[in-house]
Every structure is written in C-alpha cells, then in structure tokens.
Amino acid sequence: MKAKFSLYAKHIVLCLAFLFLPYAFTSTNTIFSLPHLYTNAHDRIYFFIYFTLLCFFYFNYYYLIPKFYFSEKKFIYYSIIIGFLLFFLWISTTLDHPARNFLDFRNPPEHFEHNPGLFPEKFPPPPSMVKEMPFDFVGGPPTQYGHTSLVYLIGVISSLLFAITGRLQSVEKEKVKSELAFLKAQINPHFLFNTLNSIYALALKKDDKTPDAVVQLSELMRYIMTNSNDEVIDLTKEINYINNFISLQKTRLGNTVIVDYKVTGNTIGKQITPLILISFIENAFKYGVNPDQTSEISISIDIKEEQLTLSVSNKKTFSIQSESGIGLQNTIERLKLVYPNKHQLKIQDTPEKYVVNLSIKVG
Structure with a gap:
C-alpha cells in the first residue's frame, strides 16, 4: 500500500511539474510566474496543449506501445506517432489566435471584440517579420513549431524508454523466478531423500520414536x-521448520x-525467503555425523533488528566428502539471486572443522 501511494505521489508531482514547465522561466524577471488562465489567452x-501532451504520454505508454510497438506493428505505431505530431502542431499554431480561441470562456471576450487581428495595436508585428514570412501565418511565431515538436518527441522517446526498460525488468524478474523454481525443485527432493533415509534407519531398529518421526516429517x-x-x-x-528438522x-x-x-532475538514481524537456511544445517548433519563415534554440531540463530x-559448525568425520551437496550449492546460488548485496556468507573449511557464518537482512 505504501509503495502504491508513493508511486501515485511521484506521478502527480511529475505531472504538475510538466504542466507548469512553460512558466518556470518567464520574461518578467522572475524565476517562476503562475499562468494567467483567465485573462491570458496564450x-x-x-x-491546454501541455495537458493534452501529458494525456498522450500515458496513452502512448499504456496503449500504443504495448498494442503496436511490442506487437511488431512498428509501421502502424510510427504512423500514429506522426499523425499525432501533426495534430499537436496544428492545435499549437491554429488555436493560438484570438479569432479561434475557443478556450476563452469570458462572455463576451471584450478584449478581442473590436480587434480580431493577430497582434494588438500596442504591439504591432516587426516589419521584417511581415515581409519575410513566406506563407499566410495565422498562428504563433514559427519557433512554436519547434517548441511543440521538441516537447512531443521528448515525451514519445521517454515513454518508449520507460516501457522498454520496464519490459526488460519484467523479463529479468521472470528469469530469476524460473531459476529459483529450478533450484527449489532440486532442493526439495534432495531433502526428502535424506529425511526418508533417516526414518528408514529408525524403522530398521524398530525404534518407538518412528511414529513421531513420521509426524515430524x-x-x-x-x-x-x-x-x-x-x-x-x-x-x-521458518524457525519452526528448522526446529522440527x-x-x-535428534530422534534419528x-x-x-x-x-x-x-x-x-525476536522473530515477530520479520520475513525471510523460505528454505534459505536449512541447507547449511542439513549439510552439517549429512557430513558431520559419524555413527561410530560421538559427533558435535553447533547451530545458532541470532536476530538483531533487521x-x-x-x-x-561441525567436526569433520572420516566419511565427509570433499565437495558440498547439491542442496548447499543451490542455496548459495539462491542467496546471490534473492539477496544481492544484502547478505554475507563466510565458509571456513579446515581439515578438522566446517564452519558457516551467514548474515542476512530480514526486514
């Protein structure tokens, strides 16, 4: 909920900043000037143009790009983009004229009632501008074309970049999920095989603890x-799961x-990826136990804040293998995928002992 609210707040702030961008630097010797929407037709x-461009940005991001660009209909997409560009150029030049100002809601628009021309009498057009203009210009100055085109193209390119980046991130997330699913598929049968062997050993000895072991399993x-x-x-x-294991x-x-x-420490309110700790504990029981002699295994879990x-740690026995089991290797890979830069793993492998120290953020 917090993340969604933060996302919406960012969108609102960016939209407001975009709408008031034309008024950030004005010719009134001030850094910022509020738009005079009631008295100033320009x-x-x-x-209105900036608001329409903003609406088109979201329309392009949420509809046009997924519908056409990502569907390999790029010719249709580019045609639509060019069409909208021509439309925005038309409204930015044609509507910025007193005679065509349908956005003037004053009744009547007295200021322009007797002066329908392009320029007020106080500010006649420069003679050079009138002579050199090669076409019948009815809108704003020619630089208005470039200004509208620039803002429009920035919006199109940025929406494309956002959409492509989001798509790549989604693909990467799906890849990580697939890798994690594959690793879990290897860990679970591995664990089940070892545990069933343990219960089988109890059953062979006709141990009374066998039913309890089946319930725990x-x-x-x-x-x-x-x-x-x-x-x-x-x-x-996760801690209860480790307790049962x-x-x-011990029963076996x-x-x-x-x-x-x-x-x-306190486990309440903390979260962790499931089955991320068990492989290190399982590894100690698998490779650090010798039924012909007393073995020692030390396990401690300490939670401090996040x-x-x-x-x-376990003493090595004569049966210990030179390489770690598949469960341990997969857990190390999972740590890299799930907790990048959020964990520290140190393994001390000596002829006498095998020690693992793992630190994870569990916020």
Missing part, C-alpha cells in the same frame, strides 16, 4: 508444499550426536 492555449513436507513457493514468509514459520535428526541419531542449538546471523 497561457490558456499552452496549458509430515509437518516438514506440509511446510514445503504450502510455503516454499512464496517469495517471503514469516521468520517465525533438528528434532527429527540419538546419543551419537551432541547438538548445541539455540535461537536468540539482521539475522546463522552460525553452523
């Missing part, structure tokens, strides 16, 4: 199915692993 005409999968496709979710939901791993591993897990810090 001001009325120019205000169902909650995890419900979360993945309902929330993983969202752009952002409440941080509280760690509980499931029993006393063979010591897990030091803690969450500090900053979340995740720290994960």
Whole structure:
C-alpha cells in the first residue's frame, strides 16, 4: 500500500511539474510566474496543449506501445506517432489566435471584440517579420513549431524508454523466478531423500520414536508444499521448520550426536525467503555425523533488528566428502539471486572443522 501511494505521489508531482514547465522561466524577471488562465489567452492555449501532451504520454505508454510497438506493428505505431505530431502542431499554431480561441470562456471576450487581428495595436508585428514570412501565418511565431515538436518527441522517446526498460525488468524478474523454481525443485527432493533415509534407519531398529518421526516429517513436507513457493514468509514459520528438522535428526541419531542449538532475538514481524537456511544445517548433519563415534554440531540463530546471523559448525568425520551437496550449492546460488548485496556468507573449511557464518537482512 505504501509503495502504491508513493508511486501515485511521484506521478502527480511529475505531472504538475510538466504542466507548469512553460512558466518556470518567464520574461518578467522572475524565476517562476503562475499562468494567467483567465485573462491570458496564450497561457490558456499552452496549458491546454501541455495537458493534452501529458494525456498522450500515458496513452502512448499504456496503449500504443504495448498494442503496436511490442506487437511488431512498428509501421502502424510510427504512423500514429506522426499523425499525432501533426495534430499537436496544428492545435499549437491554429488555436493560438484570438479569432479561434475557443478556450476563452469570458462572455463576451471584450478584449478581442473590436480587434480580431493577430497582434494588438500596442504591439504591432516587426516589419521584417511581415515581409519575410513566406506563407499566410495565422498562428504563433514559427519557433512554436519547434517548441511543440521538441516537447512531443521528448515525451514519445521517454515513454518508449520507460516501457522498454520496464519490459526488460519484467523479463529479468521472470528469469530469476524460473531459476529459483529450478533450484527449489532440486532442493526439495534432495531433502526428502535424506529425511526418508533417516526414518528408514529408525524403522530398521524398530525404534518407538518412528511414529513421531513420521509426524515430524509430515509437518516438514506440509511446510514445503504450502510455503516454499512464496517469495517471503514469516521468520517465525521458518524457525519452526528448522526446529522440527533438528528434532527429527535428534530422534534419528540419538546419543551419537551432541547438538548445541539455540535461537536468540525476536522473530515477530520479520520475513525471510523460505528454505534459505536449512541447507547449511542439513549439510552439517549429512557430513558431520559419524555413527561410530560421538559427533558435535553447533547451530545458532541470532536476530538483531533487521539482521539475522546463522552460525553452523561441525567436526569433520572420516566419511565427509570433499565437495558440498547439491542442496548447499543451490542455496548459495539462491542467496546471490534473492539477496544481492544484502547478505554475507563466510565458509571456513579446515581439515578438522566446517564452519558457516551467514548474515542476512530480514526486514
């Protein structure tokens, strides 16, 4: 809602600035002069022309460009643009004349009643102008053509640039969404495979905790199915998901692993991209646990204002692989796509330990 209001406010400010642009620099030795719309016919005409040009800018941006320019009907588009240019040149020169001033709503227009000529008697046209003019001129001075054409072409070019830039941004967003969807499609089956292996191990041992593990898995999968496709979710939901995952791993591993897990800070009102933290935690359980000896895993999540810090460390075991799993690699790619310049990731890989420190903005 705030973003929409800000956008509308920007449009209103820019429109007002455009409408009053002709009066920013006047010949009255002042920087700005309000238009005299009631008493000055010339001001009325120019205000009308600028208002019409402004309407055409939005008409061109929202209708002509999508309908013709982006539909490969450029010849029709350019023909329409040229037609409108001729129309604006006509109204800017023809209407700026006392005899054709339909915008004069005074009753009667006494000022021009007995003087229908182009110039008032107080300000006769320069002799050179009358002699050198090669055509029957009924409007404003010839520079009016150039002025109207310049403003019109600036509006057309700027609307084209805005539309093309917006289209490129939309294509880029769709590309990012497609890449994220592909990465999530890889992460979810990967996680499910590992978790099912964990429950299978419990079932082989006929452990009484197997039913609880199945319930925990169902909650995890419900979360993945309902929330993983969202752009952002409440941080509280993501933390609950991590809690369930760690509980499931503790159930599976029993006393063979010591897990030091803690969450500090306030999660209320914070948002985060779903499944962006779990791969680092999952990686510790996958590569840092040895069933033949006691393993140690340390996980801490600290939230301070709009900053979340995740720290994960595990001792390496003899079974640890030299390369990270697909889930971890994909999460690193997702961080680059979703949190550009909004995260810091440091990975310390030594012969004895594997340590991850991740900081993300969760405003």
